Amino acid sequence: MNRRGFVSAALLGLSSKSGQAARNIAGGFVNDGFPLGHRLRDRKPGFAAPKQTIRIPAVIVGGGCAGLSAAWHLNRRGFRDFVLLEMERETGGNARWGQNEVSRYPWAAHYLPVANRESALVRELCTEIGLLKDGVWDERHLCFSPQERLYLHGRWQEGIEPEIAATRKDHDQYKKFDTLMHEARATGQFTKPLEASGGKISPDLSLDRINMREWLRRNGLDSEYLQWYVNYSCRDDYGSNLDTTSAWAGIHEFASREPEEKGPLTWPEGNGWIVERLKERVGKYLKASSPVYRISREGNQWKVWTEQTAYLADAVIWAAPTFLASYIVEGAHPKCDFVYSPWITANLTLRRMPDHAGDIAWDNVIYDSPSLGYVVATHMNLTTVQPESVWTYYWALVDQSPAAYRKLLLEKDWSYWRDLILADLTRAHRDIADCISRIDVMRLGHAMARPVPGFLGSPQRKRWIEGEPGLYYANSDLSGFSIFEEAQFRGVEAAKKVLRRLS
Ligand SMILES: Cc1cc2nc3c(=O)[nH]c(=O)nc-3n(C[C@H](O)[C@H](O)[C@H](O)COP(=O)(O)OP(=O)(O)OC[C@H]3O[C@@H](n4cnc5c(N)ncnc54)[C@H](O)[C@@H]3O)c2cc1C
Known part of the structure; x- marks a missing residue:
């Protein structure tokens, strides 16, 4: 949905009963860096x-x-x-990170993938701080199950790769994509960090000259589900989309991971x-x-x-x-x-979980949403029964130019973002406005570099x-x-x- 459509949907949503609930939600902008930056x-x-x-x-x-x-x-x-x-x-x-009476929560970065052999420095640090002992990761810091889910066609499915109503063609293309990523991984050029090989393996610069959309096209990968999934991954990791991500970086996102990777490591x-x-x-x-x-x-x-x-x-x-x-x-x-991408993140304090929320995962994504969904800060808490929670909501602003979004970030007041967030989440959780007591929004004009x-x-x-x-x-x-x-x-x-x- 484009921004105008999304804003109309937000206003429509809030003209109903949840509008009053929305107006009772406290909050504001936090950690604004731009006054000092300017x-x-x-x-x-x-x-x-x-x-x-x-x-x-x-x-x-x-x-x-x-x-x-x-x-x-x-x-x-x-x-x-x-x-x-x-x-x-x-x-x-x-x-x-921040903290309130319910939980600690992140403001932006929220996980670290378990480091494979080439990430020697990360392994050194993880060993020093007790996450890795004799080559074994400490289970207490590995993301608990369920890790990820996707809201698609009115219900939740496990995992983020769209499955509900996927056709034979979608499955064939998932398989082909996996095979291509496996081959890419075998070249040894897609490492974390990028320069792990110390210049011994050169990256294929021809992949860096085209964008990820073109790479998918050249490989005959036109499944709507697969394209959504790859686009989602670019938005999530790079704050860019299929058009603004180098194909090399788009492939790196998948080929730098081990197929059976554990984890990730995460904390409230x-x-x-x-x-x-x-x-x-x-x-x-x-x-x-x-x-x-x-x-x-x-x-x-x-x-x-x-x-x-x-x-x-x-x-x-x-x-x-x-x-x-x-x-x-x-x-x-x-x-x-x-090129730096603008983002907003928000921490939502919930006095109770929404009705019919299902088996809430650590990372919860809504198909076709302009946002990236929410990560549950209390997921890694060891308390067994906790009605309250904090959700960290992520939104990489990717569909227009970074300059246009920076202007929007400066122009719009907090209630504009509150309404967009509520409209987005209402699609999956009808009573969300009644559950939230507070929404704090962080605006990031130059959140991260785009590849x-x-x-x-x-x-x-x-x-x-x-x-x-x-x-x-x-x-x-x-x-x-x-x-x-x-x-x-x-x-x-x-x-x-x-x-x-x-x-
Ligand atoms: C929304 C979001 C989600 C993310 N999620 C993840 C994730 O889950 N996992 C992950 O690995 N990465 C994630 N990242 C990426 C994250 O940016 C990196 O992991 C990492 O934290 C970047 O660190 P940095 O030191 O390079 O840059 P920054 O974090 O940008 O640090 C730069 C520092 O310089 C300071 N500074 C700026 N100007 C001055 C000045 N003039 N004088 C003194 N100090 C100054 C700033 O205040 C800041 O503290 C995410 C990023 C964003 C924006």
Whole structure:
């Protein structure tokens, strides 16, 4: 359904009895990052000059998973002369989490796939934080059953691949798609992280020149169900659709997984759980509420400016989103050409589960919805009977240009998103408005980088990855798509460069 159709449906839905229930729901926007982001971009109002200057060997900018992983690597190599500067009060970036009287819940990143052999770094971390012991994953952190379900033709089915009313043709095409993914996996190029082979296996750039829709067409895969499923996966993982995803990235989404993969690993607070384990190790280096508004050259050193302190450093890791560096880092490329997708996420507090909700899974998806559905924060709680819950609702805004959606995010008030969310969920849960006591909405204008066609071979991406002498970029967006494995890899790679420079 297009946006206009969807908005009409929302209004129609709310003209009924549930309209009153909707108006009783509390909530608002939370974690808005754009006022500070726009201030960094426009320098209006300006920033105060630092009160003091401190000499320090290294500075990390950005306390998301990339910055925390850089700090984790420096610390475990015994290097302790650095500071980690985070703009927000809460650390974790896209892996931030929240908590209320019912449960902890994620704000964005909510799971980590179990790491296979090539994800050596993730396995190292998982071993260190007790998730992996003697090659065996701790069952308490593996997603409990039922994991996923899909609302299709008026009822719920297990799993997200559409099954209800699937025809022989759909099944044949699922099979063909699986075979193609199996063959792709065997080439060894679809790894997590992307550069796991260290350049030994080159990616097939011809796949990066076309989009995923074209790849499906060339392979005769025109089943509506299969196309929905692949499109859903692109929206879910990359915040893009079949038209705006490089075929290489679209294939990576499936071919990088083991066929019999366990998991995923998940927690009520999502990847906030990992953030907390990292903070236990590197929290001592962290300075939150410290936006870096300028980085300038001082001879062979870099001066990192915050309103409290300026840091004169031999090496800097920029782990904040790369596009921001264009406004802040002296001498950086003036315009970053990465495409970022806008998202909204919302945490819905439920005083009770909807009637006839069925066997609620961890991840619950509605076929043909513009949203991605909801993940249940209380699914991993060990309490057996809990009428209340928190659902984290995800919506990658993919059908129009990112600029148009960013405008919408700024223009529309909270009740607009409340109504859209309720209209969407009402299709599967008629009484949902009566069940919810609170909806908190997070708006993300630049949530994650999109792997658009051409991203792999992009010369600008390569230049950012190379960085400058003493200044290294580390955000997961350098990989073209945003997942924990890439954030960790980029953070650790940048930390290694720092250690090489300083030694
Ligand atoms: C809705 C959503 C759902 C997701 N779900 C998953 C998932 O389930 N699993 C998964 O693996 N990945 C998921 N991701 C991807 C997630 O982005 C990555 O896993 C990872 O958390 C990205 O980390 P990062 O450090 O590269 O970037 P970010 O998380 O963007 O961190 C950048 C940090 O830099 C800070 N910063 C920015 N500017 C400045 C400045 N000037 N000074 C100081 N600090 C600054 C920011 O505040 C932020 O904390 C999801 C992303 C989104 C948006």
